[in-house]
Amino acid sequence: MGTSSRSPAAPAAPAAAAWRDVCPLAQIPPAGARVVKTARGQLALFRTADDVVYALLDACPHKGGPLSQGIVHGHTVTCPLHGRRIDLATGALEAPDVGCTHRFAVRVEGGRVLLDLR
Numbered sequence: 001m002g003t004s005s006r007s008p009a010a011p012a013a014p015a016a017a018a019w020r021d022v023c024p025l026a027q028i029p030p031a032g033a034r035v036v037k038t039a040r041g042q043l044a045l046f047r048t049a050d051d052v053v054y055a056l057l058d059a060c061p062h063k064g065g066p067l068s069q070g071i072v073h074g075h076t077v078t079c080p081l082h083g084r085r086i087d088l089a090t091g092a093l094e095a096p097d098v099g100c101t102h103r104f105a106v107r108v109e110g111g112r113v114l115l116d117l118r
């Protein structure tokens with residue numbers, strides 16, 4: 001009598017990156033932001049004074065304020081509606097507030113900004 005030789009199921013591979021060229025870096029002002037419309041919705045691109053680029057859903061985790069209209073300082077943005085601060089690297093509200101907006105991975109290559117829209 002034979003035995004089964006089935007191997008255990010392989011773990012699911014992570015989804016492949018979905019990099020999209022969204023704009024030139026020069027279109028994001030230093031210590032500022034701009035909006036891009038994508039298949040994932042309206043996103044806010046932030047460029048810090050030390051030239052790091054972040055991408056968040058353009059909606060504050062508190063009550064949906066437009067983060068792209070906030071003030072960028074360091075690696076945080078202050079929401080224009082109620083003044084809560086959001087960490088640009090994580091999308092999370094600073095304590096004691098809780099909540100998080102979706103963050104997208106960013107690459108800058110050849111002066112162009114690429115987003116992973118997964």
Ligand code: FES
Nearest residue numbers: 060063065079082
């Ligand atoms: S909506 Fe951003 S702080 Fe209230």
